[in-house]
Amino acid sequence: MNKILDKKYPYLSNFFKTAIEQKRLFHSIILYGNNNYIQYAMAMEIARQLNCLEDGREDCSCQNCRWIRENKHPAVMTISKIDNKTDSSKTVISEEQINLVLDTLVNSSDYHRVFILCDAEYKTLSQAEVQDYNEFILTGFILPKEKDENKYWIPKGINTGCFSTVAANAMLKSIEEPSDKVTFIFLTNNKDDILQTIVSRSQAFYVADSKNSVYNVAFFEKYFEQYPKFDKDCALDFAQTLYSYQIENNLEPTFIIDCIQYYLTQLLKANINNSLLVRKIYNDIEKTEKSKKMLNAYIKEQTVYENLAFYFSK
Numbered sequence: 286m287n288k289i290l291d292k293k294y295p296y297l298s299n300f301f302k303t304a305i306e307q308k309r310l311f312h313s314i315i316l317y318g319n320n321n322y323i324q325y326a327m328a329m330e331i332a333r334q335l336n337c338l339e340d341g342r343e344d345c346s347c348q349n350c351r352w353i354r355e356n357k358h359p360a361v362m363t364i365s366k367i368d369n370k371t372d373s374s375k376t377v378i379s380e381e382q383i384n385l386v387l388d389t390l391v392n393s394s395d396y397h398r399v400f401i402l403c404d405a406e407y408k409t410l411s412q413a414e415v416q417d418y419n420e421f422i423l424t425g426f427i428l429p430k431e432k433d434e435n436k437y438w439i440p441k442g443i444n445t446g447c448f449s450t451v452a453a454n455a456m457l458k459s460i461e462e463p464s465d466k467v468t469f470i471f472l473t474n475n476k477d478d479i480l481q482t483i484v485s486r487s488q489a490f491y492v493a494d495s496k497n498s499v500y501n502v503a504f505f506e507k508y509f510e511q512y513p514k515f516d517k518d519c520a521l522d523f524a525q526t527l528y529s530y531q532i533e534n535n536l537e538p539t540f541i542i543d544c545i546q547y548y549l550t551q552l553l554k555a556n557i558n559n560s561l562l563v564r565k566i567y568n569d570i571e572k573t574e575k576s577k578k579m580l581n582a583y584i585k586e587q588t589v590y591e592n593l594a595f596y597f598s599k
């Protein structure tokens with residue numbers, strides 16, 4: 286995959302690569318968190334992997350890879366209040382805009398179509414944004430439009446203000462009954478800013494700010510000697526260790542789960558030819574996603590860790 290994303294987001298990078306290879310990627314994906322530039326790069330990389338005519342390697346120069354890097358691929362479209370507009374509304378992604386997008390799906394295509402839905406604006410960059418912008422450039426992609434008199438296109442998270450319920454509802458049917466070669470990717474700061482009916486039909490991934498994503502697996506690795514099935518004592522001890530490590534290091538509980546997910550994707554990579562184990566690891570990764578949902582629903586972290594440990598012992 287992409288070296289920068291690989292290094293900074295190894296869990297997500299591995300996950301998407303494997304899911305694409307195994308054709309298990311959802312048709313609707315939500316990337317959430319505060320760094321919209323990195324979300325945009327990740328969405329472009331997913332689009333590239335889905336469309337590469339060769340093996341998806343980073344330096345591939347097939348036509349699809351080149352067009353996507355240059356942000357001019359006809360099947361990879363950014364949909365925002367200022368991109369791919371067909372009507373005069375300036376503050377929202379309109380229902381008309383969505384309907385026109387969906388109309389194009391009636392025709393079959395050799396390409397895997399990817400729609401990146403976000404908010405965006407042209408502006409001069411603040412100090413912090415310059416840093417994010419530079420980080421984005423290093424990923425090898427370019428943004429929808431080149432700078433224009435010192436104003437840059439900057440990606441922002443979509444929310445109900447710029448993506449009306451009417452427009453979102455117009456999309457629902459396509460998400461519910463997706464055709465094979467279509468993927469919708471929503472970029473947002475907060476999942477709560479997207480219509481719940483879309484969230485529930487999508488796979489959602491938290492994209493941490495890169496400074497936080499140096500994963501540590503050493504503190505729980507020994508328990509995985511018993512993988513794929515922990516015995517009861519091991520499971521109890523595992524849950525306790527996760528909690529102690531979180532408290533001692535003053536970490537977010539979702540970060541602890543991220544570390545486990547990262548570990549599981551490493552396992553996935555190492556065992557890619559063992560289809561039985563691969564299926565098991567996939568289920569476990571899904572289970573960790575559920576753990577995150579529990580955390581987001583304010584369930585106590587001890588309970589979430591115990592629940593996960595118990596699952597590993599079944």
Ligand SMILES: [Zn+2]
Pocket residue numbers: 336337338339340341342345346347348349350
């Ligand atoms: Zn390629």
